[in-house]
Amino acid sequence: MNFRSDNVGAVAPEIMAALEAANHGPAASYGDDEHSARLNDSFSRLFETPVTVFPVSTGTVANALSLAAMLDPWGGVFCHELSHIHVAEGNATEGFTAGAKLLALPGDNFRIHAPALQAALQTAGWGIRNRAQPQAVSITQASEFGTLYQLDDIAAIGEAAKSRGLRLHMDGARFANALSALNTTPAEMTWRRGVDILSFGATKNGAMSADAIVVFDKTLVEPLSYRLRRAGQTWSKMRFAAAQLEAYVADNLYIRLAARANALAKRLAAGLSTVPGVTPIAPVEANLLFLQMPPALTDALAAGGVKLGRRDAGVVRLVTRFDGPEADVDGLLALARAA
Amino acid sequence: MNFRSDNVGAVAPEIMAALEAANHGPAASYGDDEHSARLNDSFSRLFETPVTVFPVSTGTVANALSLAAMLDPWGGVFCHELSHIHVAEGNATEGFTAGAKLLALPGDNFRIHAPALQAALQTAGWGIRNRAQPQAVSITQASEFGTLYQLDDIAAIGEAAKSRGLRLHMDGARFANALSALNTTPAEMTWRRGVDILSFGATKNGAMSADAIVVFDKTLVEPLSYRLRRAGQTWSKMRFAAAQLEAYVADNLYIRLAARANALAKRLAAGLSTVPGVTPIAPVEANLLFLQMPPALTDALAAGGVKLGRRDAGVVRLVTRFDGPEADVDGLLALARAA
């Protein structure tokens, strides 16, 4: 019963099959192969606009290089004060930008809000040489808390950003979970709401070793391609990363996988809602549950074989995933009810 | 008939099988899984000393982070003036070190030589604050030219480096080809000759998407682990990188694969030695051939379906690989003889 992270999951069979299928004969390297060429076409159809896709090794580098493409060393990016880029990426953004600053904003449920952003933009010290100059905004969809930005939220943030010339980045480590939950399209959730560049997560939802940067703003493509190469992100056998991503979106596989993870989270949340002492501390909108529970209950779950994440002050994080067995959910619930 | 690079090769069947075998149930993420644990054990046995292995996405980042672990921003690393780290990695080392300098040395056949290194160390400006302070040496084995350092060469470079407190890095993008050609052991070719850290190539020789940094000097391990994370090199599903590398060295697979590539290179070189106008410009010691040939011959080969690398001044690069068909070698030779 592993609910520690969606990173513990397997590779989806369709993706493993795609890797095998891609493994034939010689193929051009560094992205000059047919898989990589098809990838741009495939994602351009998916996003209903011409995009450039760069496969990368991890979400951390997807975020940091996306932001480096948009920020000067004297710039700043607004983000939630508990966002992954700010607290859980080992200063990757500061490093790849040669020193830009993360401008932390508060906000309920790990989300920033357009009014707070607008207020911060009012007092940003524009043109003052010793103040970090705001140049971007970053939001995480679904958030690190498992909560969602509604399409109007994104649009409002996008408008606030654009009103002062800032670009908008979306950390989509759980992009598919959000898309499924909102029952919308990739285009609607991104560039039509002002997103300029997207960290497109796949590894947490069934890929093996490939996430991607999806670039909507064409002016970012060329400089980013150089940044990727010198960051060691240009695989010589790029076709195997491309094949994973191709298969991931083919026939809406990624949505089906995410929908299953989300459904398991709903089932888990519903079950736990009847367990005394268990209080959700955020709405369960994707595949993450954050719960306040008595330490004795947490201990009982752990003793019963449930792997989970312990946070400060009695908060527990549970994550469901595309390949999580329903039996595990039910097993956890049984343990909770027994405790 | 693709002789453009060893990067165009497929994934060895044994490695693909290992990926499939690793794809079961949930597993701990970020290298806390059993595959990753076994990897350190496996490589420690292989190298006959305790080592730490960090899988990475590409050889570029293996090199740049290895060097960053050894260099201060005001430091310098001696390397061949045509080495990959100096001319073909997009300033990755300068970037990840926050500004260290590559101190280029000349040397025949893409190799640096201990006397030249010693001479450079004599005039290095030790302690002069405006001079890059030498802190490391980097050699490529097999070299970018397909040539080899003999074990004594490495030892001599290692001694020169150690005599002034420098560390020694080996860029082993074609480590297996060198090992097979020299018919020696990993230990003999590395730490027993003074190597402190190794970029261990696998992708060019049958892996899918994983190279590695192998650390002999224990003091480098912890700082390097932080550098890897913030470089986006810590895969959440690390087990799939570990599984590739495990399979790569199991039962000496990597040597068998490299031996075949090397043998094809020998066959190709022998055949071309009888073609008028074709002159090797370096000894063929691994799986690379650099040849001077008439442009008309190069054109004829290309017209006949041979993919090859054209360099300046009529030089052609041909690369053989573990999965290259003998028929391709013979086909190329037939074209050459006909032309």
Next chain:
Amino acid sequence: MNFRSDNVGAVAPEIMAALEAANHGPAASYGDDEHSARLNDSFSRLFETPVTVFPVSTGTVANALSLAAMLDPWGGVFCHELSHIHVAEGNATEGFTAGAKLLALPGDNFRIHAPALQAALQTAGWGIRNRAQPQAVSITQASEFGTLYQLDDIAAIGEAAKSRGLRLHMDGARFANALSALNTTPAEMTWRRGVDILSFGATKNGAMSADAIVVFDKTLVEPLSYRLRRAGQTWSKMRFAAAQLEAYVADNLYIRLAARANALAKRLAAGLSTVPGVTPIAPVEANLLFLQMPPALTDALAAGGVKLGRRDAGVVRLVTRFDGPEADVDGLLALARAA
């Protein structure tokens, strides 16, 4: 009536005289001259312990290079959320450290407090590779708000820092003002309370173009000397910076200058305390006043020729300095009373 900043002040006559006296014949460059040699002796006597002094061009670079000497790129430095290094140095620390993070702590009167620091150290994510690793603490004495850390406050912060292996930096842009106000010695306010490195401000208090880094922790000296050179902070004619700093501390000049600035601030605060509608929002402990006042009053002062700093929400900053005329203080008070 210029109360906008202490940076608007002149050069103290004693310091100008020292510059003239230093201007004779040839002298060794880059700090090998007699003035620079005497500087280390002079400051070592002043601080009652052997120190190394590096003159620098500005307080910004003093802070950023002091922190760079103590922080890895994956490290973090605790500081007040409104500290100069965090909000008013153009990301200099992020830049010179190659990406370290400023870990902002709240605290009244622009000061951090040992209990908050200890709490943050408890939950710092030690050893977790994706969390910034705390390696230093920075405090500003006197603070950017004109408030002071008492000696016990510094000691408590120093102890908290040392308990987890962190080093302590003091931003002493207004070091002399603090020293004078606390009526203590340089040694008592720094290394005897745990300070490892000090940004020693002089320009705001009578120097022309020289601040300094004073290093107590000897292990930081050599690496810092390289950082300074590559940052362009090693003047060829170093003797003129050294001469300024020598004169600045000779015969306690710096204390006398700061005492006068502080006295003017007290006089100004006392006078304004009787003006209706004017409310100090921080204790006036050095040479800075932060006041809430009616916009009409601020406008009246400005119209009357008072140069001052306007902050958000009706807050006004007034700064006194060593060479500020008493008549200007009285003139401001007269305008305020008339308004």
Next chain:
Amino acid sequence: MNFRSDNVGAVAPEIMAALEAANHGPAASYGDDEHSARLNDSFSRLFETPVTVFPVSTGTVANALSLAAMLDPWGGVFCHELSHIHVAEGNATEGFTAGAKLLALPGDNFRIHAPALQAALQTAGWGIRNRAQPQAVSITQASEFGTLYQLDDIAAIGEAAKSRGLRLHMDGARFANALSALNTTPAEMTWRRGVDILSFGATKNGAMSADAIVVFDKTLVEPLSYRLRRAGQTWSKMRFAAAQLEAYVADNLYIRLAARANALAKRLAAGLSTVPGVTPIAPVEANLLFLQMPPALTDALAAGGVKLGRRDAGVVRLVTRFDGPEADVDGLLALARAA
């Protein structure tokens, strides 16, 4: 008899007087003062085109920030293989550019030549992501060897640079010496020949602590202003740097000072030309002499009180300066003749 460097010189009386004259009353900080405003006007007249002048602390930072304003981290700058930026600035350019590469070109007398530059541009690997992309050229006038680029040389280099979109930087640490020797104007030696940005040296020729960046290409001004601030190069009391530079160029003082240094060099060279065993290894065109001489003679000079610079292989460097006494030149010559 100090011939070690022009850095050992004093401050010219006119400049010291200007510092005293600038030391009155309060003045706006960070370059908002009247001296700084006049500086831009003064230099714009001097250069016969609108320029922006940024005073900086040293030539190293002038060079590194000028280049950082023109180079991406994946870019490269062509320079002489023995240029100061490449071998004597502690990797400052690599640091401030976040990793750009110095692309070393050979060339007699420490000068690069347009044909070599053109050849390098032919084989630069344009658009290849793993090759440093050329974005700038840097020349030193007068060179570190005391030699000169003729105006046509500069024009040819500028044209070669512009033909591929590169910008041209001039390291003018000894700008005045070159200008005097060529008997030309600042405009003719810079932007009229293709120079986009200039490191304008003053400290070696009579200033106290101020060099400058002179920007001809307007698009570089704003980003550079942020880089300067975060590099700690924006003095709060900027007026004292501006005052030095104003006085330095007023009434052609800088030319008069440099002319005297150059004349002393000519006198020294003429005298040494008659000393057996002394061979100049470069033409003496500015204020530097590089001479081959017998070690015994070098020792005799040193024993006689001459301070000089010893280089490898019996080469000696002698530097004359604006305030060097003729008697020192004659004293050195007497010692040489006696030896």
